[in-house]
Amino acid sequence: MVDSLDLKMPSYMVYCVVVACLGSFSNGWVIGSANIPGEVTHNCEYSASHIASRSFPDCLPMSTSLWGFAVASFCIGGLFGGLFGGAIQTKYGRKKTIIFNNVGWIIGGILIAVSVSPAMFIIGRIFCGLSCGLGSLVTPTYVGEISTIKARGAMGTGNQFFIVIGILLASVIGLPLAKVPLWRINYVIVALPAILQFFLMAGCVESPRYLVSLNRIKEARASLQRLRPHSSIEREFYDMVKGQLGVSTANAGSFDPDMLEDTLSQDSDNEGLHESMGMIQVFRDPLIRRIALTVLTLHIMQQLIGMNAVMYYSTTIFKMAFNEDMSKYMAIVTTVINFISTFISLFLIDRMGRRALLLIAEIGACIFSTLLVIGYVYNIGALLVVSVFGYVLSFAIGVGPIPWMMTSELTPLYASSAVGAVATAMNWAMNFLIAQLFPIIFAGIQGYSFAIFASIAAFSVVYTWYRVPETKGRSLEQIVDNFKKSL
Structure with a gap:
């Protein structure tokens, strides 16, 4: 009988990973749903008169700054969803948390679809953000805990892959829905995968590692055996x-x-x-503090490297090389490149390893951010296009998926919820910070603002080289033992 440590992708395990990642798809849809229909949603021809004219107004009048806040407001929900998510997944388990998490997307999607005011739209985005934040924590945790060692990289990338699919489909489907009153349908679509996951997740097992942490040994063994059929799990x-x-x-x-x-x-x-750690205890224990600081730095750098800023301003950048209509389609091409690159990372991550792929991605982000500055300053349209595409490719193959994956790969189970909660909350906080500050920075120094991202990418290369360990082909226990030896 084959040893379970030699298994790669048992079918039932893959099924559980795919079902869990339906939440990641919902996350991606929330991120991308406001891009294409954004103009028809908030730029009203007759301003506030739309609100008083009918039960469901044609659009919701918002200034550019208010619309920017409305779009980014889901990050506020994401921050709180991630911050309190650790306690939720520790108390109720990974499986129940994933099932419960769909409520936010369903409520938020419906609220946005029937919005009669900007406030109602923003509240709906925050509800969606709560589920995005909690999902950002519990999905990678669950996937990491049920995956085989040989497929953990590919399975872990599934989280980011489904996010990118959500963003891509939101952009493509958003084109025909970017009109009155179809923009409302665009925002409620997020409820569909949420409802699907709500029912399908019932057929998945609880994480065996989580069950072991509760001393439910019989259930843990049965869960692991189901995930590793026809193999020895000893x-x-x-x-x-x-x-x-x-x-x-x-x-x-x-x-x-x-x-x-x-x-x-x-x-x-x-x-x-070990008893499960709280967020304060994480920074009192020397071993877990070291692990937590590594994880936190990866998440902070992921956001500060500036992918969201590049995506937000991709249409503006493309206008320097194309007309306005073509710029919108080029922005969709950028999303397609993001999708293809993330798909490629599924195959590279278990062959090259996390650390090597992350270093390549960070070097690429640094180079293409620098080229973006040059193209912007000297108004070289072709260089701008190549730089955006190259930057997105670099981010998607490593900087995007690896921090989420390594959070569960580096952290022992008794600290995983607390470390994951702090890292997820910090990630969403940085996301919101970039969304609010970058327009101000861009207005002040224009294309030179991308030099900031190039500098941060350069720092991340140095940090990864000296401080981030390789996790490919190693069990969680082996990884933690190596951290102990380095203290």
Whole structure:
């Protein structure tokens, strides 16, 4: 019988990953849904008179600054969803959290679709953001915990891949829906994958690592066996129990579940036994603090490298080389490149490794950000187009997916919810910060603003080279042991 550590992609495991990543698709739809229909949504010909004219006005009058806040307001929800998500997924489990998380997308999508005022639109975006934030935490956690070691990279990239699919389809479908009153349908579509996931997730198992953390050994073993059909799970299950509950518990009775539970109850001082950490405790423990700082830095750099700013201003950049109509289509081409590049990363990440791919992506982001400055300053249209495409490709193959994946790969289970919550909240906070500050910076220094992103990308290369470990082909327990040795 094949060892489960040698398995790559068992069909049921892939099914559970795909179902979990339906939430990532919803996340991507929220990000992309306001781009194409944005003008018809808020730029009203007769201003506020639209509001008083009918039950569902043709559009919702907003100034440019208010519209910018309305679009970015889902980041506020994302911040709070991520911040409190750690406690939620620890208390209720990964599976129930994913199911419950769809409520925000359903409520938010409906609120936006029936909006009669900007305030109602913004509240709907915040509801969607809550689910985006919580989903950003629980989906990579669940996927990382159920995936085989050999397929963990490809499966982990699935989170970002489904986000990009959501963004792409929102852009494509948004073109015919960018008119009155079809723009309302555009925003409510996010409820469809949410409803689908709500029902399909019931057929997926709970994370075996999470069940081990609750000492539910029998259920954990059954869950792992279902995820690894027709294989021996003894070695993998041993490492899982050892990492969470300690050596003596893992050695008990050759995995007889009753003996495991009995050993645990008698051995309360077991070296491997840890209580789940809170966010404050994370920064008091030297080992977890080191891991948390690595994860946090990856997430901060992901946002400060400036992908969202480049995407927000891609149409403006393309106007320097094309007319307005063609610029909109070129912006969609950019999204297609994002999709293709993320798809390519599915195959590269388990071959090249996380660290190598991240370094290549960061170097590419630095080079193309610099070229973007040159193209903007000297008004070289062709260079601008190449720079945007190259930058998006660089981000998509590494900087986009890897921080989310490595959050669960680097962090022991007893600290994963707390570290993940802080990292997710910081990621969304930086996202909101970029969305609010970049227009001001861009208005002040124009194309030179992309030099800031080039500098941050250069710093990220240095940081990754010296501080970020490789996780390819290694178990969580091996990765944590290496962090211990480096203290």
